[in-house]
Amino acid sequence: MIKLRAAIASLLTVTGIALAQDANVIELKPSTNPATPLAYEKTEFTAKAGAKVKLVISNNGGAVPQPHNVVLCKPGTAEKVMGAAMAMLTDPAGMAKAYVPETPDVIAFTKFAQPSQTESVEVTLPAEVGDYPFFCTFPGHSAIMKGVLKVTN
Numbered sequence: 001m002i003k004l005r006a007a008i009a010s011l012l013t014v015t016g017i018a019l020a021q022d023a024n025v026i027e028l029k030p031s032t033n034p035a036t037p038l039a040y041e042k043t044e045f046t047a048k049a050g051a052k053v054k055l056v057i058s059n060n061g062g063a064v065p066q067p068h069n070v071v072l073c074k075p076g077t078a079e080k081v082m083g084a085a086m087a088m089l090t091d092p093a094g095m096a097k098a099y100v101p102e103t104p105d106v107i108a109f110t111k112f113a114q115p116s117q118t119e120s121v122e123v124t125l126p127a128e129v130g131d132y133p134f135f136c137t138f139p140g141h142s143a144i145m146k147g148v149l150k151v152t153n
């Protein structure tokens with residue numbers, strides 16, 4: 001039993017090293033709390049400036065099955081981008097664009113992950129430290145389905 005534990009521990013260490021060499025994974029999931037079904041389960045993440053990260057929307061276990069995505073923006077631009085996303089509701093191609101406006105304020109985004117599906121995107125974070133907002137652009141979600149990626153040195 002002790003040998004098995006040691007083997008598992010060394011396996012985890014190896015896995016940890018392997019992960020460190022890949023992009024840091026920032027995994028968003030819908031809340032499992034029926035009181036806040038249209039929120040992300042975890043709303044705050046930290047990453048290093050200039051790091052390569054993988055944004056993942058894992059649409060599993062949500063209290064209410066709906067499509068979700070994740071849109072990462074430059075600091076201070078959340079309301080502007082949310083407003084532009086809202087304006088796309090009248091655009092016939094809006095859904096196909098996942099209601100993500102074409103603006104340099106958007107650093108990275110995923111497509112909509114349907115319930116029980118996963119979407120992801122890899123991005124190299126800017127060199128500037130700051131609070132980078134992220135949110136879901138499915139209509140009506142961004143007011144509460146949002147969070148912050150703290151980019152540090």
Ligand SMILES: [Cu+2]
Nearest residue numbers: 068136138141
């Ligand atoms: Cu959503």
